[in-house]
Amino acid sequence: MKWFRRKNEQSWEVVGCECIDPVPMIDDDDELDILRVRDTATCGTYIFDLGKRSPQGSDYCNAVLFARQQLLQEIVKNNWNILLLESWTLILYRKGKSHRIEVQYAGRPAYYVSGKAPPFRPPPFMAVLESQHLFS
Numbered sequence: 364m365k366w367f368r369r370k371n372e373q374s375w376e377v378v379g380c381e382c383i384d385p386v387p388m389i390d391d392d393d394e395l396d397i398l399r400v401r402d403t404a405t406c407g408t409y410i411f412d413l414g415k416r417s418p419q420g421s422d423y424c425n426a427v428l429f430a431r432q433q434l435l436q437e438i439v440k441n442n443w444n445i446l447l448l449e450s451w452t453l454i455l456y457r458k459g460k461s462h463r464i465e466v467q468y469a470g471r472p473a474y475y476v477s478g479k480a481p482p483f484r485p486p487p488f489m490a491v492l493e494s495q496h497l498f499s
Contacts, residue, residue, distance in 0.1 A: 446470030
């Protein structure tokens with residue numbers, strides 16, 4: 364099979380990339396009765412088109428938060444209810460004056476039963492994204 368690209372069409376160029384390796388999201392202080400843990404991580408890829416406006420620090424944070432929310436919804440559909448490890452990769456693309464953000468969010472799903480839910484923590488290392496000049 365051959366792939367053809369229009370000659371006049373620009374391709375997306377990578378402007379920048381931030382990767383966060385898997386981070387444990389549960390402390391030893393959290394008293395959880397974990398019944399089962401999935402053997403492999405679950406991953407989701409989400410793309411956000413920004414059009415011709417330049418991305419801001421809040422765009423990056425919102426993209427990662429949305430990707431995490433979507434991944435959590437996916438694992439709940441498969442009878443898991445917590446992510447023990449979380450990681451993410453954010454890539455900023457540019458084509459001409461248009462921008463696009465791609466987030467790959469991954470986590471190790473598990474199922475716990477206990478009376479008390481674990482404390483809600485933000486995605487790991489979100490402060491990295493709050494800089495206005497992240498990819499400039």
